[in-house]
Amino acid sequence: xxLSIRAYARxxxxxxxxxxxxxxxxxxxxxxxxTIDPDKADRDWARNSEPLKEGTSAKxxxxxxxxxxxxxxxxxxxxxxxxxxxxxxxxxxVKAQTNKVRLARLKGELVDRSQAVAHVFTLxxxxxxxxxNWPARVSATLAARLGVDAHDLHVALETxxxxxLQELGELRPRID
Numbered sequence: 001x002x003l004s005i006r007a008y009a010r011x012x013x014x015x016x017x018x019x020x021x022x023x024x025x026x027x028x029x030x031x032x033x034x035t036i037d038p039d040k041a042d043r044d045w046a047r048n049s050e051p052l053k054e055g056t057s058a059k060x061x062x063x064x065x066x067x068x069x070x071x072x073x074x075x076x077x078x079x080x081x082x083x084x085x086x087x088x089x090x091x092x093x094v095k096a097q098t099n100k101v102r103l104a105r106l107k108g109e110l111v112d113r114s115q116a117v118a119h120v121f122t123l124x125x126x127x128x129x130x131x132x133n134w135p136a137r138v139s140a141t142l143a144a145r146l147g148v149d150a151h152d153l154h155v156a157l158e159t160x161x162x163x164x165l166q167e168l169g170e171l172r173p174r175i176d
Contacts, residue, residue, distance in 0.1 A: 002035035011038055012045070022049075027084060048084040120173075131161050 002008070005023075009016040019036075022028045027048040028041040082090075104110045139154035146153070 002031050002037040004035060008036040008038055128165060131165060135161055
């Protein structure tokens with residue numbers, strides 16, 4: 001059984017509001033019954049808080065925190081979760097990646113995926129239509145040159161083109 005929030009605040013030399021804020025921010029974790037283990041909370045507070053800046057009141061610095069490594073579960077993270085420093089690092093990395101994408105979009109190096117998919121679909125449909133119309137355009141000329149019936153050649157070409165387009169339609173391009 002640990003200390004109450006007010007008792008821990010007195011132990012720490014801070015207000016109970018500061019302890020509530022630390023719990024909400026995830027810097028310290030209360031026990032299941034709502035009390036606070038002072039040794040564990042002191043270690044968590046020190047690990048998950050920024051170091052004191054010059055000119056800052058040193059009330060909280062008077063609590064001595066034992067130097068013992070935080071236990072880990074093989075993930076490289078402390079057992080209590082992500083530290084404040086790790087969370088801020090992740091936040092900065094995400095900001096940098098977001099800014100990189102924005103810059104690429106402004107430079108015209110990126111295109112909208114839905115627009116690109118729609119454009120490819122339109123191009124593929126236009127090519128398919130051109131192939132479907134091709135037998136009608138060339139069958140009479142080819143029939144005259146080869147000396148065969150124009151209608152039979154047209155039907156043969158149209159059948160071959162449709163079979164070929166059917167095979168091409170079974171291909172599924174990956175857009176990811």
